Amino acid sequence: MSDDCGRDGGGGHPPGDGTAVARWLDGLATGVRLGPKAGQVRQVLTTQPTFGSYATAAEVAARAGVNRATVVRFAQSLGFAGWPRFQAELRAAHLSGRFDPGSPSGAAGGPLASAFARDARNLRELERSFDFGTAHAVVRAVRDARRTLVVASGTHAVPASVLALVAASRGFPVEYEDRGGPRLANALAGLGPGDCVVAWSFWQHYRDTATALRVARAAGAVTCVVTDTRHAPPALEAAHVLVVPTEGVAGVQSMTAATSVAYGLLAELLATDPPASRSAALRVSDVWGELGLFEEDMPPVRGEPGADGEEDVPE
Numbered sequence: 001m002s003d004d005c006g007r008d009g010g011g012g013h014p015p016g017d018g019t020a021v022a023r024w025l026d027g028l029a030t031g032v033r034l035g036p037k038a039g040q041v042r043q044v045l046t047t048q049p050t051f052g053s054y055a056t057a058a059e060v061a062a063r064a065g066v067n068r069a070t071v072v073r074f075a076q077s078l079g080f081a082g083w084p085r086f087q088a089e090l091r092a093a094h095l096s097g098r099f100d101p102g103s104p105s106g107a108a109g110g111p112l113a114s115a116f117a118r119d120a121r122n123l124r125e126l127e128r129s130f131d132f133g134t135a136h137a138v139v140r141a142v143r144d145a146r147r148t149l150v151v152a153s154g155t156h157a158v159p160a161s162v163l164a165l166v167a168a169s170r171g172f173p174v175e176y177e178d179r180g181g182p183r184l185a186n187a188l189a190g191l192g193p194g195d196c197v198v199a200w201s202f203w204q205h206y207r208d209t210a211t212a213l214r215v216a217r218a219a220g221a222v223t224c225v226v227t228d229t230r231h232a233p234p235a236l237e238a239a240h241v242l243v244v245p246t247e248g249v250a251g252v253q254s255m256t257a258a259t260s261v262a263y264g265l266l267a268e269l270l271a272t273d274p275p276a277s278r279s280a281a282l283r284v285s286d287v288w289g290e291l292g293l294f295e296e297d298m299p300p301v302r303g304e305p306g307a308d309g310e311e312d313v314p315e
Contacts, residue, residue: 022046024093028078040064041074045090048247050203053091054229057083114249119256122245126257131242135261138198138240139268141222142167145196148174149187151212152200159226159258160200166266171280180208188212193220200226201234202246202253213237226261 025042034042044064045052052060057071064071075086109116142148148167152160157178164176177187191197197216201209210233217223217237225238228246235241244261248254270277288294 049094122257146194148196153206159262162262170277195221
């Protein structure tokens, strides 16, 4: 297993939001001798507790660099009948510490540096594990769709809005819905074969997002989701599933890797027809100018107040 997946921070606990899980495991393991492979499993669970809360034993084994039987034996050695029963308690421990900001870090940079380091690890993990084949399928679905609806709620809307707003500004028929309720219902009601839905949903999952995918699938639209585990409720409703890491620090999910995915999908989408993309961007730019959306970004003309840091002196 790569050391990117789990270096301990100060105080014996890994950076990120796995402190509550680490303490829970420490309590269970009192008097239990764990071998090196069991230690690798523990490392994954404490550095990626959200993943561990939903992943299968086989998926945890893959990240830990061990076989599935080792993961099951790890759960059994701590007093559980098997992985499902252990996982339920793991999830409860993770939830109990979800909003604990943790102790201040004595390291240079403190929590700010820890957040940067966690995001860097997430991006390295994304680069290693990303399913580029599925990503290409998502891009094709958006490119070929009569209409694409992008759906998200809360902080999950951060990467979703990037994809939707930029794609629309480049001439693709992409709409964005993050308000839920009647507005989402109206947007979903018009879906049918030839349409596409791209949902963004991470732990904890909003019911509206999963429902939107289910309605879209029943209507014959192509369904896609960007999420943090294949076993998330929205993933069960999608034809194309992209899994990205979202581990953060201080109990806050990070949308950094997900936002990187949004920009990646956009790069691939715009590359399918560069001239059309440029033409659409120019048209949008003209409209932005007509609406006066931006502050002037030109330096002062020499001789005008503010040029060279000085004001003109009246003669």
